[in-house]
Amino acid sequence: MTSSPDTPIADGIPPIASLDAPALSERLTSLLDHKTKPLRALGRLEDLAHQLGRILGSTAPALTAPQALVFAADHGLARQGVSAYPADVTWQMVRNMLAGGAAISVLTRQHGIALKLIDCGVAQALPPHPDLMNCKVATGTADASEQPAMTAEQCAQAIAAGRRAVQAVPGNAVLLGEMGIGNTSAAALLLARLIDQPVEACAGAGTGVQGEAFARKLQVLRKVLARHAGAHAPLDVLAAMGGLEIAGMVGAILQAALERRVIVVDGFVTSAAVLVAARLQPNVLQRCVFSHLSHEQGHRLMLDAMGVRALLQMDMRLGEGSGAALAWPLLESACRILREMASFESAQVSGQTSNQSIP
Numbered sequence: 001m002t003s004s005p006d007t008p009i010a011d012g013i014p015p016i017a018s019l020d021a022p023a024l025s026e027r028l029t030s031l032l033d034h035k036t037k038p039l040r041a042l043g044r045l046e047d048l049a050h051q052l053g054r055i056l057g058s059t060a061p062a063l064t065a066p067q068a069l070v071f072a073a074d075h076g077l078a079r080q081g082v083s084a085y086p087a088d089v090t091w092q093m094v095r096n097m098l099a100g101g102a103a104i105s106v107l108t109r110q111h112g113i114a115l116k117l118i119d120c121g122v123a124q125a126l127p128p129h130p131d132l133m134n135c136k137v138a139t140g141t142a143d144a145s146e147q148p149a150m151t152a153e154q155c156a157q158a159i160a161a162g163r164r165a166v167q168a169v170p171g172n173a174v175l176l177g178e179m180g181i182g183n184t185s186a187a188a189l190l191l192a193r194l195i196d197q198p199v200e201a202c203a204g205a206g207t208g209v210q211g212e213a214f215a216r217k218l219q220v221l222r223k224v225l226a227r228h229a230g231a232h233a234p235l236d237v238l239a240a241m242g243g244l245e246i247a248g249m250v251g252a253i254l255q256a257a258l259e260r261r262v263i264v265v266d267g268f269v270t271s272a273a274v275l276v277a278a279r280l281q282p283n284v285l286q287r288c289v290f291s292h293l294s295h296e297q298g299h300r301l302m303l304d305a306m307g308v309r310a311l312l313q314m315d316m317r318l319g320e321g322s323g324a325a326l327a328w329p330l331l332e333s334a335c336r337i338l339r340e341m342a343s344f345e346s347a348q349v350s351g352q353t354s355n356q357s358i359p
């Protein structure tokens with residue numbers, strides 16, 4: 001991945017170093033290989049344990065005070081009929097999340113994950129709530145089919161808000177989610193432009209846009225891409241066609257990566273924020289755990305473009321951070337395997353009889 005040319009928005013984000021620590025990496029591999037199981041028998045759970053060990057800089061990693069950060073904002077493009085639901089659902093769902101009734105509320109409660117909502121640009125004024133951070137940059141984006149969704153300054157402010165949101169919460173892991181009617185369109189536009197693929201391969205049904213309505217969604221997206229044909233640098237693309245909540249997540253990803261927190265990525269829309277962040281600072285990918293492959297068309301293409309693989313495939317297409325919360329116990333299990341599982345030596349179990357190679 002290439003870095004963007006210098007733009008004012010990128011100012012103030014220090015370089016994110018690579019997690020290069022060959023000694024730790026070798027030690028983690030050796031520890032996992034010596035646990036009481038056939039070599040590599042825990043499959044991708046071992047890869048996850050290895051990654052978490054590297055991120056947290058420990059051979060006995062422990063996840064502490066996990067935080068689900070759900071970024072919310074409205075989209076001017078929603079006025080073009082790109083969603084199956086009205087824009088009011090954005091603020092209504094934020095209220096539902098805060099009241100404990102949304103899917104993300106249920107799953108975070110189940111797993112003891114703190115839930116915070118970050119209002120980056122919800123049109124409706126939301127009443128104060130202890131779990132709501134008011135970072136409103138604007139009352140939604142402009143209609144990207146007519147003008148840039150955000151000014152460069154608004155985009156920078158939303159990124160800064162995302163950074164502050166991470167700084168404001170404790171713990172060493174953040175789970176990212178979003179709420180914003182119309183945001184699968186914004187994510188598809190970012191993907192199409194950043195990996196230079198036709199929008200037909202990048203856009204999906206979102207909330208359930210089908211048939212003629214889907215043809216209309218594609219037509220709108222093509223118009224947006226043509227309108228912003230000159231935007232190619234990641235932050236220019238983000239400002240022209242993204243969303244305030246996506247920009248907020250870009251900031252959160254950069255900040256969490258800087259602080260060496262584990263970043264649990266949800267579905268298509270949160271992955272679009274990772275795509276942008278990784279174009280700015282490729283090393284963020286080392287800190288990201290991709291929780292699930294969304295049913296949204298374009299997610300597989302997006303993950304392939306980043307060279308990553310998701311843990312789960314549940315045919316979910318919700319967003320909110322629901323896939324990230326669902327996958328959370330896998331991360332906890334991976335850490336426990338490193339911390340608690342006996343080795344052949346400690347448990348006095350006979351090891352391999354011959355020199356077998358790792359399949």
Ligand SMILES: Cc1cc2ncn([C@H]3O[C@H](COP(=O)(O)O)[C@@H](O)[C@H]3O)c2cc1C
Pocket residue numbers: 082083084085089093178179180181182183184185205206207208209318319320
């Ligand atoms: C009731 C409801 C709850 C949701 N929770 C997340 N989304 C998801 O759907 C939206 C994106 O899809 P589109 O681009 O088609 O609008 C986002 O708000 C996303 O988080 C929801 C959507 C609805 C309707």
Ligand SMILES: O=C(O)c1cccnc1
Pocket residue numbers: 184206207266267268269270294295296316317318319320
């Ligand atoms: O995977 C996602 O992020 C997604 C899919 C559909 C609707 N909203 C979000």
